[in-house]
Amino acid sequence: MKFIEPHAHMVSRTTDDYADLATAGCVALCEPAFWAGFDRGSAEGFRDYFRQLTEYEPKRAANYGIKHFTWLCINPKESEDMALAADVLAVIPEFMDCPNVLGIGEIGLNKNSRNEVKVLEMHVDLAASHDQLILVHTPHLEDKHKGTRLILDVLKNDSRIQPERVMIDHVEEHTIGMVLDAGHWGGMTLYPESKCSPARAIDMIERFGSERLWWDAACDWGPSVPLAVPRTAVEMRKRGHDDDLIDKVIYENPQQFLGQCDRFKL
């Protein structure tokens, strides 16, 4: 089996995880900018992080034959500080032409605050004005349903945004329908404790079809399993699904969405 891991925070993983991903058939992975577990003090901290994502991490992945791509933004968890957000957004264009940059992400909301919404609008404007793909993070737990509705409103309110060029990640049963109905792509994140289990992810493929959907492990510094995608593929096979459908979810679909960026070449 070969697969694309479309959302993985590899800066927080060990080299062993790259080896395991390659062994399981991972040919490419995509690393969105995210919150480091603590608030960075200035835009210079982000500049260093963006260099890590565009210079260092691709080399680490290449050692295992995996192509590394990335997304840039200030994560919604750090969006309450509007001045910092503005400074970071001013830095992002410096990196937009790097060969592994796919677009703006993972932007979105965390606690659904007014400043988070403003910073989301700023990111959407940045993406639209530079013709970039967008990867959206939807909030956790009790905040997800409301946050997803707010995010869809922000996207709808910007007439430059083409829905098929936006991936809304971390969908669950109560948000997947509204995301697909709006014409966007939806990502299911396979976490051991929150978000989505392998069984539920397959349920959603069975109920909503396989168009405009992908799975990701989002593996980061919290409880998460880098091999969640291939393991879910195995479970899908145990349910009797054929290899063509599995391949569509774990390889063809990510390739189709990400391929809208000319830089995504396998």
Added chain:
Amino acid sequence: MTRQQVLDQYFMDARHKLIDLAAFLDRVERADGDADFRLEAFREAVKKLEDKGHDRAEAVLMVFSDPTMEPIPVAQGKGACGAWPGEGAE
């Protein structure tokens, strides 16, 4: 999959999780002190398991979800606790 195949593949796992839920509620009952809003939400969500049809997962998620539409004035923290505490409790 047939219903029989679903049971063959998932019954033991679901049984295990159901007993864990029961034990969790027993543990909460044995403990001293007051519970917060999360326990009430949890009990409401458990009721959804008796619903008919095939939207129970969505119904459970909605019980725990913030039903309001206006952005909150300021994010006081970064984490989520799993259940909506109610208007004005942010």
